[in-house]
Amino acid sequence: MSDQQKSSPKIVLVGNPNVGKSVVFNALTGAYTTVSNYPGTSVEVSRGHCHIADRRYEILDTPGMYSMMPITEEERVARKILLTEDPHAVVHVIDARNLERMLPMTLQLIEAGLPVILVVNIMDEARRLGMQLDLDLLQKNLGIPVIGAVMKRKTGLDELRQAISDYAMVPYKPFVYAHDLEQDIDKIIGLIHGDYRLSRRATSILLIQKDDDIHDLVSEKETASDHQKLLEVTREISFRRRADLHLQISLERRKVCKQMLKDVVTRTVEATEPFTEKLSRWMMNPLTGAPILLLVVYFGLYKFVGGFGAGTLVDFFEGNLFDNYINPPVVNFLENYLTAEWLFELVAGEYGLWTLGIRYAVALVLPIVGTFFLVFSLLEDTGYFPRLALLVDRLFKKIGLSGRAVIPIVLGFGCDTMATLVTRTLETKRERIIATMLLALAIPCSAQLGVILGLLSAAPNALIVWTVFLVLLFLLIGFLAARVLPGENPVFYMEIPPLRRPQLRNVMVKTLTRMQSYFVEILPLFLFASVILWAGKMTGMLDNVINVFSPLVKALGLPVEVTTAFVFGFFRRDFGAAGLYDLQTSGLLTVTQLTVAAVTLTLFVPCVAQFLVMIKERGIKIAAIIFVFVTVMAFSSGWFLNKFLMATGLLA
């Protein structure tokens, strides 16, 4: 028992995407997790804690789930928590506007014998739509605590805290389904002997529905003979009900929900169509949606990230702050105290920790990535991405992806490493592989993009060639991958959440969380890269590596000096681009060479961090294949482009 007291009781938050789960989490814990208006961006489980009446509770925020029977990876993650943890309470958060649609999952949670507290969130919007809810009646009908809330304004938070600390599990009375279904469920219940987290009734229903995880669980917990018997009976039932089992269960649950909701919801007037509805329709209509997308790209990416972030901010940090105020005293100080040459080189030399590591990370990369994340978080919070997803779905189908993949791809323009992580929200393995590959090959991250845009902006034609070439290659490789990889095209379906005015706090929290994780992730790598390069320079190894690569680089018609940029490119994509920048300012490259170098570098291998994430997400084999493919593609494309530009004299 003492063990029990030491570890704090757990509170698990569950619910559909977009119902404000993360807002509840933040309100309870005061901590920052990313609050998202895009179905499926929080794949990881966030943990925090809070104190209620002097007792410490651990809070777990799960990815969105629609039902107890998981279909996507996120749902599997969420359900796994319910299968393994022993929570003090499970807080089911639902959207008041869609009570009828979300209540079936509440039923499933209750049915599973979990200690459920229901939070009916977004009450204010429901009221605006003319809905009146009698939650006391609902509480009576369901037999569990029900709390009305507007969590973004913390309305209902005290009641929730009270309900958590008062919570005592009461035995529930099962909801009764159609007689024939009940008979089959009973048959299975009679055959289960093991001890399960979920109630036997819920376990039985999931078994009949052929839930793989539950089947595995049962095969572990039951004796061989019991399991065999169980298998036979479930197979018989599943087969007999093959035509409409899932449908029948869904309909039965809805019938129960209708009873539960009788007299709970009353509607008065239908509200008039607000402006957001109109804007939403414009975004979804291709005729108006395409110009809106162009506006977003032009103002959001080109003007704000490219112009303000990569221009104004970088000039200020790098050109002004570092060059004029920070670097001179620092270098001066180091020159006086670091007398050993190797030590000075390590810290403040050409590839030094200070010069290359910290200065690049803080002054060059952070402003660009930061502004990108700000735009991304702003768009995410409004609910623009699902609308973009449905707009590009047809095009993405051609390259073997569904509209859903628009998120990792767009995020890739910020940070390919983060985007590779997010590919796990895609549904099929095939889709995940294609997206991972396209990210590694043709999507430049914002740091790289910032430098390359700066590099090429002097020669607008070069910028056009670079853009057109990358877009064509992106489509071509995607198109070929969709043909070559086995498996079927993904099916697209997505809930379109209502457009909403972005909440300043949400946007800031999202941006800061992303910037923070980016910074925590990159700074060590920048330093690591500096040390490697320093060691390489000191031992002469760097020259050897550069010598190995230089024939390749020469074959592309580029000066040997570019090799350094390519080798750097592996440590951080933007290192390479920044290296090119130095070469260009010293006038070593022609416009054609610059374009070829920029294209090759953009395509060239992902940075160390992205490669590591690729291994983690896709496995070493696929990651290695993609790595080799991308390298070969980068150099052969560079070679081809060089020949093409020389032959046509397009940029001469």
Add this chain to the structure above:
Amino acid sequence: MERLSEKAEEILESLWVMTVEGDNVGCLLTSLKVTRDSEELVELIQRSYVEIRGDRVCLRKEGRPEAQMTVRRHRLAERLTMDILGIAGDEGNEQACEFEHLLRQGVDVKLCTLLNHPTTCPHGNPIPPGECCIDARQQGEPGIVALTELKSGESGEIAYLAASDDKKMQKLMSMGVLPGSQLLLVQKFPSYIFKVGQSQFAVDDMLAREIHIRRPVK
């Protein structure tokens, strides 16, 4: 009267497609791959369904109803083999050609009712309405159609979800897209966007084809 031979039916079908639906004046004997004294042609001439003018075979007024029904049976058979039995491509076409000759003596009516009086074949050609279709329309029977057939702004009740992909159907169901719910189609291109209750969903045409809607009685 005795039943027409299968070969004679094929000729009527070709004549209908080429001269009634198309704008040809009769069909060349050679393109029908028959000669003047082919058994099947003689059969049709005896019933005055067709006549020969020069080197062309023409459909006569007397032959039109029979030709129309033959085409109807063929296209219903296509619906059966391709939609219900799921046989695609050439195989589907071949099977449909076999099936159509079995659809007589009321079997076509039963099939048509089962398929809910379809108006087009899988290739998009019109299926001439039979008496059963006309009756059904007069009784104001609400048609059940795939979501793809609805116009933007049209609404109806979800009749059933065709279950070719179990997981996807479950997903739709768990999101609340369930038979009996009212659905409003908002937009058809580039994706299908519809509203159920207060929620909006987007699906691609693959999935939209599997959601079947009962149109309200007019």
